[in-house]
Amino acid sequence: xxxxxxxxxxLVTQMGNDKSIKCEQNLGHDTMYWYKQDxxxxxxxxxxxxxxxxxxxxxxxxxxxxxxxDKAHLNxxxxxxxxxxxxxxxxxxxxxxxxxxxxxxxGTRLTVV
Amino acid sequence: GNxxxxxxGPVTLSEEAFLTINCTYTATGYPSLFWYVQYPGEGLQxxxxxxxxxxxxxxxxxxxxYRKETTSFxxxxxxxxxxxxxxxxxxxxxxxxxxxxxxxxxxxxxxx
Numbered sequence: 001x002x003x004x005x006x007x008x009x010x011l012v013t014q015m016g017n018d019k020s021i022k023c024e025q026n027l028g029h030d031t032m033y034w035y036k037q038d039x040x041x042x043x044x045x046x047x048x049x050x051x052x053x054x055x056x057x058x059x060x061x062x063x064x065x066x067x068x069x070d071k072a073h074l075n076x077x078x079x080x081x082x083x084x085x086x087x088x089x090x091x092x093x094x095x096x097x098x099x100x101x102x103x104x105x106x107g108t109r110l111t112v113v
Numbered sequence: 114g115n116x117x118x119x120x121x122g123p124v125t126l127s128e129e130a131f132l133t134i135n136c137t138y139t140a141t142g143y144p145s146l147f148w149y150v151q152y153p154g155e156g157l158q159x160x161x162x163x164x165x166x167x168x169x170x171x172x173x174x175x176x177x178x179y180r181k182e183t184t185s186f187x188x189x190x191x192x193x194x195x196x197x198x199x200x201x202x203x204x205x206x207x208x209x210x211x212x213x214x215x216x217x218x219x220x221x222x223x224x225x
Contacts, residue, residue, distance in 0.1 A: 004156075033212065041151070041200050041218040048212050056212055090156055094206075094213075101147055102206075102213050104156035 003027050006091045006105035013081055014113055021076045021108045023091030030095060031055070032074040033102065034066060037088040049074050081112045115140050119203045119216035126193055126223050134188040134219045136177075136203035144205040146170075146179050146186040147213070151200045160188075160201070193223045 006023040013019050025032060033056075034046040047066045048056035054066070063079045078085060091105040120135040138144065145164040149157040161170030166181035175190045186203060203216040 041220070043157075043202065043215040043218070045212055092157075092213075101159040101162055102157075104149075104158070106156045 004091055004093055004103050004105040006089075006108055008108060009106060010109050010111075012111045012113065015081055015083060017081050018077070018079045019081060019110070020078070021089055021091075021110075023074050023076070023105060025072055025091075025093040025103070027093055027095070027103060028072075029093040029103075030071060031093060032068065032071075033092040033094075034074065034076050035090040035092060037090060037107070039087070043090070047074075047076075078110075081110075083112050086110055086112045115144070115205060115207055115214045117203050117205055117214050117216040119201075119219055121217070121219065122200075123220040123222060126221070128195055128223055128225050129192045130223075132188070132190040132193045132197075132221070134201055134203075134221070136186045136188065136216060138184050138186065138203075138205050138214075140184075140205055140207055142207045144207045146177070147204040147206070148175070148177055148186070148188050149202040149204060149215075151202065151218070153199070157202060193221070195223045195225055197221060198223050 004025045031050045033048045036044045049068045052068045065077045068074045088107045092102040094102040117138050147162045148160040150160045151157045161172040163170040163179035169178045177188045200218045200220045202218045206213045
């Protein structure tokens with residue numbers, strides 16, 4: 001039973017399209033995150049939600065819009081995709097960031113052509 | 114602010130060699146410290162953690178000690194294996210801010 005699952009695992013799409021990545025966690029955690037990992041493996045926080053409320057919204061183009069219908073789900077919608085959006089996107093969750101670790105999904109490799 | 118600095122890679126070692134990956138941090142407050150490992154094509158997995166000064170985290174032969182005086186959390190392993198080839202991330206979290214701060218990652222390749 002996967003703790004943090006995200007779909008799809010691979011996503012290839014053309015520039016200008018709109019796409020969504022879904023994330024679900026069955027750990028009962030209150031906090032969920034989206035990270036972007038570039039080709040050099042650098043991880044950048046994009047968003048953080050706590051109990052469905054947006055906590056962190058880093059400098060991300062407003063083409064990226066997270067949606068949290070309940071605390072177990074955090075989806076990422078991307079409008080008007082650009083070549084530079086190609087990356088691996090990771091969803092993660094944690095209960096008590098000060099003490100407990102974050103659990104990561106397997107990642108979604110997005111390729112914009 | 115909060116940040117993590119870890120040694121740049123890539124690192125290439127022969128099997129059974131000793132491994133050290135340096136990690137230093139700056140933090141407001143008292144952070145918890147983590148090492149994550151990312152195998153090719155996979156997500157990040159927790160390798161070990163330490164939540165207060167002088168704690169030692171250990172797992173799978175890897176160790177790291179939370180050194181407050183030097184603000185460091187260096188990862189060590191006495192004898193690496195080919196299966197340890199992966200990218201290693203040092204990270205911290207603090208109570209405020211509700212997020213994890215990651216280093217840039219260090220790629221390790223172990224050759225037979």
